[in-house]
Amino acid sequence: MSRLQFPEDIWKYKESVWKRKLKQIREAELNSYEVIVNSFDENEMGRGAWHIGPVSLCNRSTKDKAQRGKQPAVDEHKCLRWLDPRKPHSVIYICFGSTGKAIGPQLNEIAMALEASEQAFIWVVKNQDCHLPPGFEQRMEGKGLIIKGWAPQVLILEHEPIGAFVMHCGWNSTLESISAGKPMVTWPYYNEKLVTQILKNGVPKKCSKTFTTDYLVKQETIEKALRNIMMGDGAKEMRHGAKSLKEWHGRQSTKGVHEFITL
Secondary structure, rough: OHHHOOOOHHHHOOOHHHHHHHHHHHHHHHHOOEEEEOOHHHHHHOOEEOOOOOOOHHHHOHHHOOOOOOOOOOOOOHHHHHHHHOOOOOEEEEOOOOOOOOOOHHHHHHHHHHHHHHEEEEEEEEHHHHHOOOOHHHHHHOOEEEEEEOHHHOOOOOOOOEEEEEEEOOHHHHHHHHHHHOOOOEOOOOOOOOHHHHHOOOEEHHHHHHHOOOOOOOOOHHHHHHHHHHHHOOOOHHHOOOOOOOOHHHHHHHHHHHHHHHH
């Protein structure tokens, strides 16, 4: 994990909120017998923890899945109707979570890459960040669904037409993608190594800095990552690996919750 991938507040102030929270978390870990973790055994080998994840698998009904997190900015049925006629593995889902913040010029590069890739997509953007290129939404009508606000992510990821998830490597999103059996294009705000080097079900979008700097990841780089994960030589193998992880982790979630309750 590079220095630039830490929140900027950590470096700005000697005693920032982030630093105090990290210190409190570390002290709590040292003073605890074990920790309850939204994870799975094989991902936390040798650590004192009860693994009850992925907890997103506990949501079975459509209503429960749609209401995870905040109130969605779009009706979940609209998302499903938009996805229903699409071919399997043909749609890219892009979301950088609740902490992700993309500057206007970077949004333009992402938009141009999506348009050039000629792939259908669902793109979740924050209202305050939504400065898309002129005419982009009109040109992409029917090809792309843009959600301005919170999205019913679990429902979207579990739909068969979703072929890849462009994401920020937040832990909830990572687990939800694994649970849905979707390969990932990793744009790390924190750390991508688990997804790209250990689980090997993600393609790194090569970037040495974060959105908060003046450094931009260009259209060509983003487009290449999208094409690789959707149509590249290793795309089929990556989908197979993601599906295998989904099946395995589904069994682990049931096992972990049962063991924790019985304890």
